[in-house]
Amino acid sequence: MRVLAALSGGVDSAVAAARAIDAGHDVVGIHMALSRDREATRSGSRGCCSIEDASDARWAADILGIPFYTWDLSDEFEERVVTDFLAEYRAGRTPNPCVRCNERIKFDALLERALALGFDAVATGHYARLSGGASAGRPGDAAGLTLSRAADTAKDQSYVLAVSGREALAHALFPLGDAPSKAAVRAEAAQRGLPVADKPDSYDICFVADGDTRGFLTRALGSSPGRMVTPDGEVLGEHSGYFGFTVGQRKGLGLTRPAPDGRPRYVLETRPATNEVVVGPAALLQRRSLDADGLILLADPEPLGPSEGTGADSGAAPGPLGWADAHVQVRAHGRPIRARVTADAEAASLHVELGEPLRGVAAGQSVVVYGGPDSRRVLAHATVA
Structure with a gap:
């Protein structure tokens, strides 16, 4: 099969591409440039899509001996992931941008381009198992396709892949689904001479590289002072924007007095219509x-x-x-x-x-x-x- 391997610049995608080559596929490497800030660099292990990631992806492709290209998907990422993220918080909901990215970028925009160019499947470094479809040599055949947890439950990513649906997953390959552990993948990368073997994982929200989600939301949506209240309406304090809080949150509430029983309070609900944050007991x-x-x-x-x-x-x-x-x-x-x-x-x-x-x-x-x-x-x- 003709396979487009998504190379993020990390160890997982590099080993996944190598395994696709080992399986006899005709592989081309592609790096998705998702950030509009072309000068962005990594901050520790936070974030992705940086200058270092693009360079590491190209380096891995050179070692693997496959063609390599960079596709600018920053506009699609901004419209389909970042804008959605902000809209969901504005609506008082708690989105998962990784789910949206997998659905709308990695298995929508990327697959759409891959199929238009005549590729049969896309390969990524996700930890999940597929049977049927491209994994069985039948790209596009969704009949009988199943998505399951990876062998390494600790790294399993089936949760964020489920939104992609059977039709898209029928064109996907996840070569790391049977990997016993991330340590084993790193050892394999080192054995293959891939320079990303010891590269730290990215984590948190990739477009919030400093990890300050509330700060990002405030900069994007502005400050909007409102009341922090109990379920029965008692005003306990103020906040700078309901969108900076999520259900279940305990820290960072800014309350100056404890509950009558001395137990901690948690965010129970955010109310966009009244700009209120409702807090109460864990029960x-x-x-x-x-x-x-x-x-x-x-x-x-x-x-x-x-x-x-x-x-x-x-x-x-x-x-x-x-x-x-x-x-x-x-x-x-x-x-x-x-x-x-x-x-x-x-x-x-x-x-x-x-x-x-x-x-x-x-x-x-x-x-x-x-x-x-x-x-x-x-x-x-x-x-x-």
């Missing part, structure tokens, strides 16, 4: 159910049984579909929670009944459903309403 963060929209199915839902009051021979409409014994995850590195999930494909929505309380769920977060043996297979993705 009020607990959720036993959640609803989500924007459903993307990666597996067919199963019958959950007939609707209440109907019998198998009553001639009534079949009962709801979903998964009676699944697990859901609402954060990239969150703990999977056992759940009963109802999927409404027509309404593109999910209803989740949690097997145990889940704390700090915020609108805008991705909820990913897992099932199958050991709950490793991705079944669906949706966005918490």
